[in-house]
Amino acid sequence: MLGSIPTGFLVAKARGVDIRAVGSGNIGAANTFRAVGKTAGVIVLLIDALKGFVAVATSNLIVNFFGVAEPDRENYRIVAGIFAVLGHNYTCWLNFKGGKGIATSAGVYLALAPLAVLYAVVAFILGFGLTRFTSVGSMLAAVALPTAVWFTRDNWMLRIVTIVLGALALLRHRTNIKRLIAGTENRVEFKKRPPKPGK
Numbered sequence: 001m002l003g004s005i006p007t008g009f010l011v012a013k014a015r016g017v018d019i020r021a022v023g024s025g026n027i028g029a030a031n032t033f034r035a036v037g038k039t040a041g042v043i044v045l046l047i048d049a050l051k052g053f054v055a056v057a058t059s060n061l062i063v064n065f066f067g068v069a070e071p072d073r074e075n076y077r078i079v080a081g082i083f084a085v086l087g088h089n090y091t092c093w094l095n096f097k098g099g100k101g102i103a104t105s106a107g108v109y110l111a112l113a114p115l116a117v118l119y120a121v122v123a124f125i126l127g128f129g130l131t132r133f134t135s136v137g138s139m140l141a142a143v144a145l146p147t148a149v150w151f152t153r154d155n156w157m158l159r160i161v162t163i164v165l166g167a168l169a170l171l172r173h174r175t176n177i178k179r180l181i182a183g184t185e186n187r188v189e190f191k192k193r194p195p196k197p198g199k
Contacts, residue, residue: 002055003087003104006094007047008032011040020094023186024175027091028099030134034186045103048088052107055084078161081108085165089172100172102138105165109145112158116148132187135176142169 008027012019015036019027022035029048033041059080063073085105091098109117123144128137146162153159179185 001087002051002058003084004091004093004098005047005051006091006098007051008044008099009094011044011047012036015040020097026099027094027097029103030138033134034188048099048103049107049110051088052081052084052104052109053111054107055080056108056111074155075157077112078155078158081105081112082161082165084108085168089168100138101165101169102141105145105169106141109149109162113149113153113162115152116145116162119148120145128188132189133180133185134188135173135180135185139170139173139176142166142173 006027008019008029008031012027012032012035017036019025019032019035023031025031029041029045032044056077059077060073063076068076085101085108087098088104089098089101090096106117106120109120120141124137124141126137127140128134131137143166146159146166149162150159176185
């Protein structure tokens with residue numbers, strides 16, 4: 001239920017915009033950033049990530065309350081993270097059409113495997129910085145995260161789940177891949193400040 005909160009849709013709606021009808025039509029932070037503005041995009045990014053983090057953190061409190069044995073606690077936290085991402089990607093509030101799960105996954109793994117998130121963030125920055133395509137950065141992060149988890153965490157369930165979630169993220173980007181091939185993908189352009197008088 002935490003994951004299913006359609007943050008991008010709600011933030012854009014508050015600004016009088018139906019995010020599903022503009023840009024890529026996606027309710028995630030990137031489309032909100034382009035269609036509604038930087039502030040709105042950052043708000044969506046942070047809240048979407050927080051949904052994943054809180055889902056895992058809350059599950060930790062629940063398993064502690066019910067006295068779940070230590071070896072099983074990590075697996076319950078992983079399951080909570082899975083459902084947070086699935087809730088975001090297939091939100092029940094918008095006919096099961098949600099975002100791509102990048103920010104929510106980042107929040108989940110910030111709680112489960114923070115070092116792996118660092119590698120994924122670096123991959124995103126490199127991909128986005130070199131191309132100005134948010135989708136390229138996101139897809140690189142979707143590959144970097146399971147790779148980093150594989151080498152930094154000794155938990156087979158976490159490794160396998162991360163590979164599956166990474167593959168799901170890439171699958172959710174299939175329309176972006178088509179637009180990249182066709183040369184019609186939206187590139188993020190930063191407006192240059194006008195020169196000061198006399199310069």
